[in-house]
Amino acid sequence: MRIAHRLAVVVLAIALLLVLLLVPRHGHGQSEQRFDDCIVRASALPTQQLLAATARQYGIERSPRRGLLNVSVEGLGDPPRTLNADVSAEVSDLTGHRQPIALRETSENGDIDYLGEFRLTGSGTYLFTVHVALPGRARPHVMKFSQEYVIE
Numbered sequence: 672m673r674i675a676h677r678l679a680v681v682v683l684a685i686a687l688l689l690v691l692l693l694v695p696r697h698g699h700g701q702s703e704q705r706f707d708d709c710i711v712r713a714s715a716l717p718t719q720q721l722l723a724a725t726a727r728q729y730g731i732e733r734s735p736r737r738g739l740l741n742v743s744v745e746g747l748g749d750p751p752r753t754l755n756a757d758v759s760a761e762v763s764d765l766t767g768h769r770q771p772i773a774l775r776e777t778s779e780n781g782d783i784d785y786l787g788e789f790r791l792t793g794s795g796t797y798l799f800t801v802h803v804a805l806p807g808r809a810r811p812h813v814m815k816f817s818q819e820y821v822i823e
Contacts, residue, residue, distance in 0.1 A: 704812075708747060708805065709756075709805065710751075711743075711812060712745065713740065713814065713816060714740075715739065715740045715741070715762075716739055717735055717737065718731050718739050718788065719734055719737075729786060732788065736790065737791060738797070738820070740760055740772050740789065741784055741785070741786055742760065742785040742786075743784050744756045744783070744785075744803055753783040753784070756785075756803050756805050757804040758803050758804075759801075760772040760799060760801045762789050762799050764795055764797055765795060770789055772787035773788075774786065791822055793822055795819070795820065797817065798815065798817050800813065801813070801816075
């Protein structure tokens with residue numbers, strides 16, 4: 672009974688994290704910043720928390736030492752829709768070690784997301800900087816947020 676309960680809790684936690692990853696535009700615990708022409712949403716989690724099938728579908732390596740950044744850019748129109756943008760990002764730990772995150776655009780059901788993997792060097796707080804350049808805009812929007820990771 673205890674094993675079945677633990678397994679059910681783990682499956683529920685993974686399902687919740689999957690929803691957070693694949694539906695960033697609905698505001699489930701990720702960072703969000705509103706600008707004058709768009710809303711940028713971002714979430715980051717260890718890739719080990721992804722279901723194996725989901726990781727395979729998106730070509731993501733599952734590992735406790737890899738993170739996944741998911742960014743979406745939503746227009747302010749009615750109804751709101753995700754936008755194409757030039758999105759770049761970097762992550763750093765509190766010691767200042769920086770690494771760029773190579774993002775790739777994905778599209779599912781007309782929604783656009785930008786996904787990128789990064790290395791987790793250990794437990795602690797990681798600082799993310801996301802740059803979003805919309806077509807016709809002279810300067811990119813910059814969003815910063817942090818995420819705590821525990822590496823076991």
